[in-house]
Amino acid sequence: MSNPNQKIVKRNRPKNLNLFTIRLPMPALVSIMHRVSGAFLFMLLPLLLWLLQLSLSSDASFEQAQAVLHHPLAKLICLSVTWAYAHHACAGVRHLALDAHYGLRLKYARATSRAVLVVSILLTLWMGVWLW
Amino acid sequence: MVDRRKPAHGFSDWAWQRATAITMLIYSIIILVRFVIDTPAPGAAAWRAWFTPWAFRALTLLFLWALIYHAWLGVKEILMDYVHNTSLRAKLQMLFGAALAFYVVWATYIIWSLA
Numbered sequence: 001m002s003n004p005n006q007k008i009v010k011r012n013r014p015k016n017l018n019l020f021t022i023r024l025p026m027p028a029l030v031s032i033m034h035r036v037s038g039a040f041l042f043m044l045l046p047l048l049l050w051l052l053q054l055s056l057s058s059d060a061s062f063e064q065a066q067a068v069l070h071h072p073l074a075k076l077i078c079l080s081v082t083w084a085y086a087h088h089a090c091a092g093v094r095h096l097a098l099d100a101h102y103g104l105r106l107k108y109a110r111a112t113s114r115a116v117l118v119v120s121i122l123l124t125l126w127m128g129v130w131l132w
Numbered sequence: 133m134v135d136r137r138k139p140a141h142g143f144s145d146w147a148w149q150r151a152t153a154i155t156m157l158i159y160s161i162i163i164l165v166r167f168v169i170d171t172p173a174p175g176a177a178a179w180r181a182w183f184t185p186w187a188f189r190a191l192t193l194l195f196l197w198a199l200i201y202h203a204w205l206g207v208k209e210i211l212m213d214y215v216h217n218t219s220l221r222a223k224l225q226m227l228f229g230a231a232l233a234f235y236v237v238w239a240t241y242i243i244w245s246l247a
Contacts (some may be wrong), residue, residue, distance in 0.1 A: 038206045045203065045235060053242045055179060062176035089160060092153050099150070 010058040034091040038082035044081055049114040075131055086120035149205045152198040159195040183246050196239040204232050 003049050016022065024032070054065035068074055094112050097103050140176045172182040173247055215221040 035206075035210065038203075039210060042203045044245060046199075046231075049235060049238055049242065053238075055176075056183065056242065056246060059176040062179065085160075089157060093157070096150065096153070 025110070026117075027109045027113040030116050031092050032093070033087060036096075037088040039089075040084045041081065041088065042085075044077070047077075048081065078131060079124060079128055083120060083124040086123040086127075087116065090116040090120045090123075134238075145205055149202060152202040152205075155198040156202065158197060159191055159198075162191065180246070186247075189243055189246055193240065193243045196243070197236065200232050200235050200239065204229065207232070 047121075051065055051068065054061045054068070069078065094103070094116055097112070098109075103109060166188075170182075174176050183192070208225065211221050211224055211228075215224060
């Protein structure tokens with residue numbers, strides 16, 4: 001631990017903080033998107049609870065919820081919530097598999113991370129068709 | 133200083149994160165299947181009727197609790213990674229924790245008032 005060159009090494013270490021020049025490998029992309037989708041869902045949680053409450057309280061509030069959901073922006077938010085939920089769930093299943101030591105080899109790790117992206121987009125499309 | 137005689141919170145957080153995730157997965161599959169085989173008719177009455185079976189209400193409440201606790205663990209993890217100032221992190225944890233505690237009460241109230 002007492003490396004006399006440690007300070008110099010630290011100072012000369014190259015830094016690349018330009019995110020646009022970093023090409024993430026597929027598993028890393030899925031990993032960061034897992035976190036982003038989770039944070040996104042957390043932020044939208046009050047909105048979703050509010051909609052659930054509106055839809056269940058009374059006939060008038062149900063219509064109010066319906067009116068809110070008919071807005072194009074609300075549909076877009078619905079789709080992004082669906083995507084975030086689907087992605088987070090699929091990436092989560094992959095995580096559980098990795099916990100159990102399934103798919104640890106690079107080849108499979110890449111394949112399953114691609115599968116997470118594809119399946120969550122398919123689920124979102126299904127929801128989109130159902131919404132419109 | 134970490135007291136090594138007491139179990140750390142790391143493992144239980146890890147285990148709870150997975151337990152709540154599996155709860156949510158099971159509920160998600162149940163709700164997808166139910167939407168396909170027992171699609172609720174349009175309208176407020178049919179939508180409320182969809183929530184009449186007590187087992188479904190209980191599962192929904194369990195799902196919402198699992199979701200909120202899962203969110204709490206995730207929020208803590210994200211703050212731990214990105215907010216290195218201890219006192220700021222403590223304040224943010226209090227803020228988000230208070231919000232999530234409120235959501236627990238709110239979600240319980242929503243499902244409870246269906247009875």
